Amino acid sequence: MDLPVQQFRTKAEQAYLDLFEAAENALPGARDSFVAGLRANAIETYGRLGLPHRRIEAWKYTDLRTRLTDVNPLGKGEGVAVSEAALSGALGAELANLPAYRLVIVEGDLRADLSDLAGLKAAGVEAVSLARALEKPPAWLKKALAQINPRDDDAMIALNTALMTGGVGLQIGNGVILDKPIHLIQLDGKGDPASIFTRNVVVAEPGSAATVLESFGGLGLHAPQRNAVTELRIGAEAAIKHFKVQRERDDAFHLSTWLVELGPDARYDAFQFSTGAALARNQVYLHFAGEGAAADISGAFLLRARQHCDTTLLIEHRVPHCTSRELFKAVLDGESRGVFQGKIIVSPGAQKTDGKQMAGALLLSETAEFDSKPELEIFADDVICGHGATSGQIDEDLLFYLEARGIPEEEARALLIQAFVGEALERVEDERLRDALGSASAAWLGISPSD
Amino acid sequence: MLEIKNLHVNVDGREILNGLDLTLPQGEVHAIMGPNGSGKSTLAYVLAGKEDYEVTAGSVTWNGEDLLAMVPSDRAVAGVFLAFQYPMEIPGVATMTFLRTAVNAVRKARGEAELSTPDFLRFVREKAAALKIEPDMLKRPLNVGFSGGEKKRNEILQMALLEPSLCVLDETDSGLDIDAVRIVAAGVNALRSPERAMLVITHYQRLLNYIVPDRVHVLSEGRVARSGGPELALELEETGYAEFGGEAA
Numbered sequence: 033m034d035l036p037v038q039q040f041r042t043k044a045e046q047a048y049l050d051l052f053e054a055a056e057n058a059l060p061g062a063r064d065s066f067v068a069g070l071r072a073n074a075i076e077t078y079g080r081l082g083l084p085h086r087r088i089e090a091w092k093y094t095d096l097r098t099r100l101t102d103v104n105p106l107g108k109g110e111g112v113a114v115s116e117a118a119l120s121g122a123l124g125a126e127l128a129n130l131p132a133y134r135l136v137i138v139e140g141d142l143r144a145d146l147s148d149l150a151g152l153k154a155a156g157v158e159a160v161s162l163a164r165a166l167e168k169p170p171a172w173l174k175k176a177l178a179q180i181n182p183r184d185d186d187a188m189i190a191l192n193t194a195l196m197t198g199g200v201g202l203q204i205g206n207g208v209i210l211d212k213p214i215h216l217i218q219l220d221g222k223g224d225p226a227s228i229f230t231r232n233v234v235v236a237e238p239g240s241a242a243t244v245l246e247s248f249g250g251l252g253l254h255a256p257q258r259n260a261v262t263e264l265r266i267g268a269e270a271a272i273k274h275f276k277v278q279r280e281r282d283d284a285f286h287l288s289t290w291l292v293e294l295g296p297d298a299r300y301d302a303f304q305f306s307t308g309a310a311l312a313r314n315q316v317y318l319h320f321a322g323e324g325a326a327a328d329i330s331g332a333f334l335l336r337a338r339q340h341c342d343t344t345l346l347i348e349h350r351v352p353h354c355t356s357r358e359l360f361k362a363v364l365d366g367e368s369r370g371v372f373q374g375k376i377i378v379s380p381g382a383q384k385t386d387g388k389q390m391a392g393a394l395l396l397s398e399t400a401e402f403d404s405k406p407e408l409e410i411f412a413d414d415v416i417c418g419h420g421a422t423s424g425q426i427d428e429d430l431l432f433y434l435e436a437r438g439i440p441e442e443e444a445r446a447l448l449i450q451a452f453v454g455e456a457l458e459r460v461e462d463e464r465l466r467d468a469l470g471s472a473s474a475a476w477l478g479i480s481p482s483d
Numbered sequence: 484m485l486e487i488k489n490l491h492v493n494v495d496g497r498e499i500l501n502g503l504d505l506t507l508p509q510g511e512v513h514a515i516m517g518p519n520g521s522g523k524s525t526l527a528y529v530l531a532g533k534e535d536y537e538v539t540a541g542s543v544t545w546n547g548e549d550l551l552a553m554v555p556s557d558r559a560v561a562g563v564f565l566a567f568q569y570p571m572e573i574p575g576v577a578t579m580t581f582l583r584t585a586v587n588a589v590r591k592a593r594g595e596a597e598l599s600t601p602d603f604l605r606f607v608r609e610k611a612a613a614l615k616i617e618p619d620m621l622k623r624p625l626n627v628g629f630s631g632g633e634k635k636r637n638e639i640l641q642m643a644l645l646e647p648s649l650c651v652l653d654e655t656d657s658g659l660d661i662d663a664v665r666i667v668a669a670g671v672n673a674l675r676s677p678e679r680a681m682l683v684i685t686h687y688q689r690l691l692n693y694i695v696p697d698r699v700h701v702l703s704e705g706r707v708a709r710s711g712g713p714e715l716a717l718e719l720e721e722t723g724y725a726e727f728g729g730e731a732a
Contacts, residue, residue: 429571434581434585435559436533438588439556440554441554441556443584444556447576448576451574454576
C-alpha cells in the first residue's frame with residue numbers, strides 16, 4: 033500500500049487543475065450529465081492522487097512529479113492542413129502508405145476529410161469522432177467509456193478522462209472480419225506547445241477479427257505533451273491485433289495507456305514500437321475476464337541521447353485457463369534510459385494460468401541504463417509463470433565473424449542491432465507492417481533500408 | 484603469396500606464436516598440423532585480424548600487402564577468408580540476408596557491381612546445391628539450430644560466394660562424420676585453383692586424405708618445427724605429436 037505523502041502541489045500538478053477549471057465548460061460533452069459526471073469524478077481522483085512520483089512503486093523509475101515542470105495549454109487540432117507528404121514525413125512513407133482504413137486524428141480532432149469512415153461503415157465498423165460522440169454518447173459508448181478495465185489508482189488515466197478532447201470510438205460488429213488494418217494516425221499540430229488528451233474506445237464484438245494500428249508522429253509542434261488512452265474490449269472469440277508505433281519528436285512528452293479486457297476464448301496480440309519522445313511511458317493494463325483467452329504483448333524501443341522510455345505492464349489473470357506472453361527488447365545508446373516493469377497477477381482460482389515474460393536490453397554505450405523489474409503475484413497453485421531479463425553489449429565475437437566476411441564494422445554493428453530488435457519484430461505476423469518497423473529501425477540506425 | 488616472417492603473438496599476456504616463419508605460394512595448398520596448444524588456431528585468427536591477438540614482432544604480407552595493418556573487413560576484401568572452427572550463431576539475421584550483405588560489401592569494396600536479387604539468388608542456389616545445402620536452411624537465422632555439418636558446409640558456401648584468394652580453414656573437419664568430411668572436402672577441392680592459396684589447419688591427418696596438400700608444416704610451441712610433403716602427415720598419423728611436445732595423436 034502506497035501511503036499518501038503529498039505535502040504540497042507542484043506547479044505542474046496545479047497547472048493541470050487550472051487547465052481543467054478553465055476548459056471545463058467548453059470540453060466536449062460539458063452539457064451531457066454522463067460525460068460531465070465522468071470528468072468531475074476523474075478530476076477529483078487526480079486531485080487526490082497528484083502526479084505520480086518515485087515513491088509509488090509503479091512509477092519508481094519515471095518520476096513525473098520531478099520531470100514535469102511546465103504544462104502546455106490544451107491543443108486544438110482544428111484547421112491544421114495535413115498533406116500526404118506531411119504524413120510520410122511524420123510516420124515514414126512505408127507506414128503512412130500501409131493499405132488500411134485510415135483515421136487521421138490531429139490533436140484529438142478526427143479529420144473526416146482524411147479518414148475512411150465510409151469504408152469502415154461498409155465493412156461493419158461503427159466509427160465515430162469521440163469529440164462529437166461525447167456531446168450525446170450512444171448507448172454502446174456509455175457502456176464502455178471509462179469502464180473497460182477501469183482503475184482508480186492511476187492519476188494520468190484520470191487526467192485523461194477529465195480532459196479528453198477527442199479521438200475515435202470504434203464498434204467492430206458481431207462476427208465482422210476486417211480485410212485490412214484500421215490505422216489510427218495520431219498527430220500533434222504545428223506551432224506552439226500543446227497538451228493533447230486523446231481517448232480511443234474500441235469495442236470488438238464477439239467473433240470479430242481486426243487489426244488496430246496506432247501510430248504517433250509530429251507535424252512540427254514544439255515539445256508536445258501527449259496523454260493518450262485507448263480502451264479496448266475484446267468480446268468472446270474475437271481476435272484483435274493491436275500495434276503502436278511512436279516516432280514523435282525528440283522533445284516530446286508521451287504518455288500512453290492501453291486498458292484492455294479479454295472475453296472468453298478471445299485472442300489479443302499487441303506490439304509496441306517506439307523511437308521517439310524525450311520522455312515516454314507506455315502502460316498496458318490487461319485483464320482476462322473470460323476463460324480460454326490468450327494475450328501476447330511485445331515490443332521494442334530504441335533510444336539515444338537523453339531519451340527515457342518506460343514500459344509498464346500489468347496483466348491480471350482473474351479466471352482460469354488463460355495464457356499471457358511478453359517479449360520486450362530495448363536498444364539504448366548515449367545516456368538514454370530504458371525501463372521495463374512487467375507485473376503478472378494470478379488471482380485465487382485462476383488455475384492453469386500460463387504466463388511468461390522476457391525483457392532484454394542491448395547497451396550501446398557505457399552511460400545508457402536499463403532497469404527491469406519483473407513481478408509475479410501468484411495466488412493460485414496450479415500455474416506456470418516465468419520471467420527473465422538480460423542486459424548486455426554487442427558480442428565482439430559475433431562482430432568479428434561479420435567483419436571477417438567483409439562487412440565493415442559500422443555496418444556489422446547495425447546488422448547485429450537489427451538482429452536483436454528482429455527477435456521481437458518476429459512477433460509481428462503482418463509482413464508489410466513488420467517490414468515497415470524494420471525500416472523504422474534501420475532509419476533509427478541511420479542506414480538506408482535494403483531493397 | 485603469403486609470407487609470414489618471425490611472427491610473435493601474445494594472447495592475454497602469454498606468447499602463443501614465437502617466431503613463426505611460413506611461405507605459401509599462390510595456387511598451393513599447405514596443411515598446418517600440430518598438437519593442441521601449438522598455436523594453430525591463433526595463426527588463423529591473426530591472419531583474419533581478430534582483436535585481442537597482439538602482434539609483438541614480425542610481419543605478414545599477402546601479395547606484398549601488409550595484412551597486419553588492415554581491419555578485418557579490409558582483409559576479407561583483399562581476399563582473406565577464414566572458415567571458422569566454431570561458426571557463430573546469430574539469431575535475428577536470416578542466412579540469406581547475411582550472405583547477400585557480405586557478398587555485396589566485398590563486391591562494392593573491390594569496385595565490382597553489386598549483384599541484383601535474381602542474380603544473387605541464382606548464384607547462391609547453384610553453390611548451395613553443390614554443397615547439398617537445402618534452400619530452406621538459407622531462410623533460417625544464421626547457423627541457429629544448424630548441425631555441426633550444416634555449419635561447416637555453410638562456411639564453405641561463404642567461401643565459394645566471396646571468392647577469396649587466401650583460404651584459411653581452421654579445423655574444418657572437427658566434429659564431422661566421414662560423410663560430412665567428404666562433402667566439405669569436395670567443396671574445398673572445387674575451389675582449388677592456380678589463383679588461390681589455401682592453409683588447411685587440422686589436428687588429424689584424416690582430412691588430408693580428401694584435401695591432399697602440397698606441403699605439410701608441423702607447429703610446435705608457436706613456430707614451424709618441421710616441414711615436408713604430404714607423406715609427413717601420414718608419418719604423424721603413425722608416430723603422433725610426441726616428438727613435438729604433444730601427446731600421441
